[in-house]
Amino acid sequence: MAEVVYGSEIAASIKNDLKQQMDCLRNAGKRLPRLVVILIGANPASLSYVRGKEKACQMIGMENELIHLPEDTKEQELLALIETYNKNTDVDGILVQLPLPEHMDEHKILLAIDPGKDVDGFHPYNIGRMMMGEATFLPCTPMGIMEVLKRIGYDDLSGKQAVVIGRSNIVGKPIAQLLLKANATVTVTHSKTKDIEKITSQADVLIAAVGKPRLIRSDWVKAGAVVIDVGVNRDENNHLCGDVDFEAVKEKASFITPVPKGIGPMTIAMLLQNTWNAYQIHEREV
Numbered sequence: 001m002a003e004v005v006y007g008s009e010i011a012a013s014i015k016n017d018l019k020q021q022m023d024c025l026r027n028a029g030k031r032l033p034r035l036v037v038i039l040i041g042a043n044p045a046s047l048s049y050v051r052g053k054e055k056a057c058q059m060i061g062m063e064n065e066l067i068h069l070p071e072d073t074k075e076q077e078l079l080a081l082i083e084t085y086n087k088n089t090d091v092d093g094i095l096v097q098l099p100l101p102e103h104m105d106e107h108k109i110l111l112a113i114d115p116g117k118d119v120d121g122f123h124p125y126n127i128g129r130m131m132m133g134e135a136t137f138l139p140c141t142p143m144g145i146m147e148v149l150k151r152i153g154y155d156d157l158s159g160k161q162a163v164v165i166g167r168s169n170i171v172g173k174p175i176a177q178l179l180l181k182a183n184a185t186v187t188v189t190h191s192k193t194k195d196i197e198k199i200t201s202q203a204d205v206l207i208a209a210v211g212k213p214r215l216i217r218s219d220w221v222k223a224g225a226v227v228i229d230v231g232v233n234r235d236e237n238n239h240l241c242g243d244v245d246f247e248a249v250k251e252k253a254s255f256i257t258p259v260p261k262g263i264g265p266m267t268i269a270m271l272l273q274n275t276w277n278a279y280q281i282h283e284r285e286v
């Protein structure tokens with residue numbers, strides 16, 4: 001029977017440490033870190049994610065600004081807005097919530113953000129640095145997964161097989177890179193993979209990031225595996241659930257993250273951590 005690893009508890013302790021840093025700055029009359037979150041349109045999931053980010057900033061006392069623009073905002077207007085925040089020395093982090101409306105070119109928008117304020121770690125420059133194993137802003141969800149692995153003593157994966165299910169730019173591809181850096185032998189599987197369960201059942205560390213409710217059953221999992229569930233789905237009864245059949249897989253795994261209270265809260269904690277890191281770099285540059 002697996003130990004259930006509550007990312008929510010790890011995130012709370014990280015946020016508590018950051019709150020103390022904010023209190024110190026405030027007491028010393030210093031400038032506080034500032035995060036700007038830009039949301040275009042009214043996608044309900046995106047709205048809920050950005051509210052979570054706003055709430056977390058408020059909780060630790062970090063400055064934050066939510067810019068909510070209509071769905072029909074012109075790409076040029078968004079680019080101009082990003083440029084304003086790039087130049088504003090009071091702003092440490094800029095996050096444009098994805099997905100963007102169809103008429104906008106995501107690549108062009110992400111490229112416009114100053115890489116030094118790219119607290120999402122989505123700018124091609126930062127992705128390139130991550131690929132080369134250099135210090136940079138890491139995408140928040142993969143960074144949160146690595147933090148969870150560290151806390152359970154799985155930060156050196158020498159000799160271990162890691163299997164990632166899903167190949168998105170936000171989770172699948174970057175987590176594969178970070179696992180590789182931690183010395184794992186990494187396999188990335190996806191919707192076109194043949195006999196996927198044969199591959200996943202070899203994994204010492206299994207990362208599920210597909211977005212399909214309870215897809216990963218216990219026969220996909222090796223006994224004693226560490227199972228990290230990144231999925232946030234609604235099942236047929238509209239209940240929140242992950243990509244992993246939690247009740248069955250927890251009987252077989254050694255560690256498992258739940259949904260909710262697993263990786264989701266870690267993503268937000270890492271965003272705050274990245275903004276704090278950006279602030280410290282900006283202050284050194286002044």
Ligand code: GUN
Nearest residue numbers: 095096097098099120140
């Ligand atoms: N959409 C889903 N996850 C994310 C995220 O981590 N950052 C941004 N900017 N958009 C997202």
